[in-house]
Amino acid sequence: MWCTSCALAVEGTVARHAGVESVSVHYPSATLWIAGEPRAIALETLAPRIKRLGYRLTALEPTSDTHARLEQESRYLSLRLAVGALFGMWTMLASIVIYAGALPDPTLERVLAWISGAFSLPVITFAGWPFYLAGWRTLRARRPGMDVLVSLGVLAAVGVSLGLLLRGSAEVYFDTAVMLIVLLLGGRLVETLCRHRGLKALDVLPSAAEEASVWRGEAWQTCALADIRPGERIRLTAGEPIPLDGVLETSAWVDTASLTGESLPRYVAASEEVYAGCRLSRAESTLVVTQAVGSRRLDQLREQMRHYQAQKGELQKLADRFAAWLSPAALAVGLATFPVALLLGLGVEEALVRALSVLVVACPCAVGLAVPLASLAGSGRLLQQGIALRDPAALERLAQVRTIAFDKTGTLTQGKPRLVRWQAREGGDKIAVKALARIAPCSTHPLAQALARWAEREAPTQAFEPEQIDDVPGQGVKVRLDGETLWLGSRAFLAHANIEVPAEAEQEDHAEASEVLLADAQGFLAGFYLFDTPYADTAQSLGALATAGYWVAMISGDRPGAVFAVADAVGLARSACYAERTPEAKARLLEGLPAPTLFVGDGVNDALSLAAADVGMAPANASPAAREGAAAHLLVPGIARLPQALRDARAARRVMVQNLVLSALYNTLALGLVIVMAIPPLVAVLAMVASSLSVTLNAARLAWREPPEEAVGEHSLSEDGTRVAQR
Incomplete structure (x- = not known):
C-alpha cells in the first residue's frame, strides 16, 4: 500500500463484501483485521477482490519479512526521490531564472520554459507514477483519497503550463508539479522510516533457535x-x-x-x-x-501485538471519518473553483491557477498520518517498558485511567508464599500431609501450589487421577478420589460446605498470614498459614502512582490480616484495601470506583475483574485465563514498569490529539483561505508538505525518544546461589 488512502480503499472494498461484520486495515503495519462468516473472510475469498484493485493479500508475514518489505519500500522511494531531485533541480532553476526576469528576451524565456518542462518529464512520469497508480486504485474502490488530489494537482499544473506555452506565455507551473512530487516523496520516505522504527518494537521480543x-x-x-x-x-x-x-x-x-x-x-x-x-x-x-x-508464549505475544497494531482506537476512527469526507469535499471544491472564478470575472489563467491551488492544498496527507504513526510509536514504547498490548483501544484508555486496582497474591507480591506455620487435628499430622499432597495440585491458586510443593517434599505421592474436581476460583477446591472427598480453601469455603473449624485453628499471632484450611469426611483436618513477600520495588512504584494523581487500591480474596500486612509493607493505606472479596464482589467494587479503571490481576478468580475494568492487565506470572481476558500483559514480574508505561501512554495520546487537531485545523483553514484569496500553487505545495512532515516528526518524537535510564549492571551468582550485582 502506498498511503492511508490505499488502506481506506482496501477497507471499503472488503467491507462491502457480504458476510463481513467488521474490517480494519492498518496502513503503518500493512495488516488487515477482519471478522465475519468463516467463508466470507477466508483468504482465498478475499484475495481475488483485493487483487482486482491492484494489491496483494497474503497470510500474516513474519516480523523478519516485515522489516525486509519496509527496507525494500525505502529503497524504492529513495530511487524515485533521487530521480525527482536530480531532474527537478533543473526545472526549479529554470523557473527561478524566468521568475527573476534575468533573461533580456521573451523568446529566450519561452525556450527556457520548454526546457523546464522537458526536465520535469522524468519527475512527472517515473517519480510520480506511484501517486497516479494509487489514485486510480482508490477511484476504482469508490474511495477517492489524497492520491487522487495529488494526481489531479500534478496533471493540472502540467496541463495549465502546456496551455500557456502554446499561447506564447512563459509563466509556467512545471515547478509546482515537480515540487509536489519531490516533497511528497520525501515525506513518504520519512514516514516509512518512522514505520520501520515503530515496528522494530517487536524485536524487543527475543527469537529462539530453529x-x-x-x-x-x-x-x-x-x-x-x-x-x-x-x-x-x-x-x-x-x-x-x-x-x-x-x-x-x-x-x-x-x-x-x-x-x-x-x-x-x-x-x-x-x-x-x-x-x-x-x-x-x-x-x-x-x-x-x-x-x-x-x-509458545513468545508467539502469542507477537500475535497479540500484531493483532493490536491491525486495529484502530477511537482517535484513529475519528481521523479516518474526517479524511473520508475531506478528500471528496476537497475534490468537489477544487473542480467547482474554476467555473465559480470565471463567474466572478477572473481570467481563464487565474481561474485555473486558483483551482490548482485548491487541489494541492486540500490533500489530507496530515490527517491520514496523524494518529496511526503516533499509535504505532506509543505501543512500541510500551513494549520497551515491558507491557504488550492486545486491545487496540488499550493505549488510549491507559492514558485516561484514574483508578488503578491490584490483586495481592502474585501481583504486588511474588506469588511464592512460604509456609510459616501449620497445625492439624489431634493425631492427624501424617494424614494431613498426605491428603494435602493429593488435593493441592488440583488447584491453580498460588497458595495451593506453594502447599503442593511443600507437601511433595514432605510426603511424595504416586500419580493419581481424581474422580471429580470442583474448583471455586478464589475460594477453594473440592476433590473426590479413591472414594474419599477432600476440601482445601478458605474458612468461608469450608463453612459453605458445613464444615466446622475449631476456634483454636484461628491464631492471632498469624493473623497477618494467609490461611488455607484442609478438611476430609471427618471434618477439619489441618490449617496452614503462609506469608508472601512483596516485590522489592512495589512500595516505590505505588508511591509513584499516587504522586502522579492516581487513586490506588488493593482488592483481594485473602483475609484482612494478610491484606493489611502487605498494605503496611508497601505503604498503601488500609482504607484503600479490600479483603475477602469474591470474584463477583471484586468486579462490582471496580464498577463503583472512579472511572476509567485499570485492574492488574493474575488468577482465574481475577478474570471477571479484568473484564469489568476499562483496562485489564495481566502480570508476568498470570494464569492462562487471566492472560486471555486482559487487554495488556506485563512481561516483567512486579509493577516497576507501570508508572513509566502510563506516562508513555499519556504522551502517545497527547501526540495523537495534537496531530489530529493540527491536521484538521490546517486542512479546514487552508482550504478556506485558498478559496477566498489567490495563493501561488508553489506556496500551497510547501504548506501541504509542511503539515504532513509536522505530524510525522511529532509522532517520531515518541519512537526516537530514548527510554529512561535504569540502574543496569552485570550480575552473577555466588557459589551459594546468592545474587551479586557488579557495577
Whole structure:
C-alpha cells in the first residue's frame, strides 16, 4: 500500500463484501483485521477482490519479512526521490531564472520554459507514477483519497503550463508539479522510516533457535523446532536461548532478561514452567515441552501485538471519518473553483491557477498520518517498558485511567508464599500431609501450589487421577478420589460446605498470614498459614502512582490480616484495601470506583475483574485465563514498569490529539483561505508538505525518544546461589 488512502480503499472494498461484520486495515503495519462468516473472510475469498484493485493479500508475514518489505519500500522511494531531485533541480532553476526576469528576451524565456518542462518529464512520469497508480486504485474502490488530489494537482499544473506555452506565455507551473512530487516523496520516505522504527518494537521480543536436541529412540537427535511436539524432552545448554515453553526436570537459575527485562537471574524449581526466549544461567538441564512452535508464549505475544497494531482506537476512527469526507469535499471544491472564478470575472489563467491551488492544498496527507504513526510509536514504547498490548483501544484508555486496582497474591507480591506455620487435628499430622499432597495440585491458586510443593517434599505421592474436581476460583477446591472427598480453601469455603473449624485453628499471632484450611469426611483436618513477600520495588512504584494523581487500591480474596500486612509493607493505606472479596464482589467494587479503571490481576478468580475494568492487565506470572481476558500483559514480574508505561501512554495520546487537531485545523483553514484569496500553487505545495512532515516528526518524537535510564549492571551468582550485582 502506498498511503492511508490505499488502506481506506482496501477497507471499503472488503467491507462491502457480504458476510463481513467488521474490517480494519492498518496502513503503518500493512495488516488487515477482519471478522465475519468463516467463508466470507477466508483468504482465498478475499484475495481475488483485493487483487482486482491492484494489491496483494497474503497470510500474516513474519516480523523478519516485515522489516525486509519496509527496507525494500525505502529503497524504492529513495530511487524515485533521487530521480525527482536530480531532474527537478533543473526545472526549479529554470523557473527561478524566468521568475527573476534575468533573461533580456521573451523568446529566450519561452525556450527556457520548454526546457523546464522537458526536465520535469522524468519527475512527472517515473517519480510520480506511484501517486497516479494509487489514485486510480482508490477511484476504482469508490474511495477517492489524497492520491487522487495529488494526481489531479500534478496533471493540472502540467496541463495549465502546456496551455500557456502554446499561447506564447512563459509563466509556467512545471515547478509546482515537480515540487509536489519531490516533497511528497520525501515525506513518504520519512514516514516509512518512522514505520520501520515503530515496528522494530517487536524485536524487543527475543527469537529462539530453529533447532533443538530432542530425546528420540534412546538417543539425542537434532530436530527442527516445528517437528517437536508437547510431551517430548529436549536438552538445554547453559547460555543458549530456551527454544520452547516447558517444564524443567531439574531446578536451575534462569535468565529471563530477554523476555521480561529482569536484570537478575531467577531460581526456577523442578516442575516449574519456563518460556522460550529465556536462558539457563548455569548448568545444563532438560525440559519437557508443553507448547509447540506457534503456541509458545513468545508467539502469542507477537500475535497479540500484531493483532493490536491491525486495529484502530477511537482517535484513529475519528481521523479516518474526517479524511473520508475531506478528500471528496476537497475534490468537489477544487473542480467547482474554476467555473465559480470565471463567474466572478477572473481570467481563464487565474481561474485555473486558483483551482490548482485548491487541489494541492486540500490533500489530507496530515490527517491520514496523524494518529496511526503516533499509535504505532506509543505501543512500541510500551513494549520497551515491558507491557504488550492486545486491545487496540488499550493505549488510549491507559492514558485516561484514574483508578488503578491490584490483586495481592502474585501481583504486588511474588506469588511464592512460604509456609510459616501449620497445625492439624489431634493425631492427624501424617494424614494431613498426605491428603494435602493429593488435593493441592488440583488447584491453580498460588497458595495451593506453594502447599503442593511443600507437601511433595514432605510426603511424595504416586500419580493419581481424581474422580471429580470442583474448583471455586478464589475460594477453594473440592476433590473426590479413591472414594474419599477432600476440601482445601478458605474458612468461608469450608463453612459453605458445613464444615466446622475449631476456634483454636484461628491464631492471632498469624493473623497477618494467609490461611488455607484442609478438611476430609471427618471434618477439619489441618490449617496452614503462609506469608508472601512483596516485590522489592512495589512500595516505590505505588508511591509513584499516587504522586502522579492516581487513586490506588488493593482488592483481594485473602483475609484482612494478610491484606493489611502487605498494605503496611508497601505503604498503601488500609482504607484503600479490600479483603475477602469474591470474584463477583471484586468486579462490582471496580464498577463503583472512579472511572476509567485499570485492574492488574493474575488468577482465574481475577478474570471477571479484568473484564469489568476499562483496562485489564495481566502480570508476568498470570494464569492462562487471566492472560486471555486482559487487554495488556506485563512481561516483567512486579509493577516497576507501570508508572513509566502510563506516562508513555499519556504522551502517545497527547501526540495523537495534537496531530489530529493540527491536521484538521490546517486542512479546514487552508482550504478556506485558498478559496477566498489567490495563493501561488508553489506556496500551497510547501504548506501541504509542511503539515504532513509536522505530524510525522511529532509522532517520531515518541519512537526516537530514548527510554529512561535504569540502574543496569552485570550480575552473577555466588557459589551459594546468592545474587551479586557488579557495577
